[in-house]
Amino acid sequence: MQRLINFFRDTGREMRKVSWPKRGELIRYTIIVIATVTVFALFFAVLDLGISELIRLILE
Known part of the structure; x- marks a missing residue:
């Protein structure tokens, strides 16, 4: 108890x-x-969208 x-x-x-x-x-x-997190979130959202579209084009 003394340690606590x-x-x-x-x-x-x-x-x-x-x-x-x-x-x-x-x-x-x-x-x-907040600004840094927003910029990174937007960057990765656009990157994700671009990669998703690229994969969609390849698989069609």
């Missing part, structure tokens, strides 16, 4: 040392992540 208490105490101590991002940084990073 020590773990949470040490975790709390370490969390106070963390350099948390400011609100502006957090918003900017969030927008960058």
Whole structure:
């Protein structure tokens, strides 16, 4: 039980040392992540569509 208490105490101590991002940084990073995921999703959707059409043409 003491090990568990020590773990949470040490975790709390370490969390106070963390350099948390400011609100502006957090918003900017969030927008960058959402934009990057959107671009990659669109890229792979178009790639998938192209490969599907190519396979459909080959099999006909």
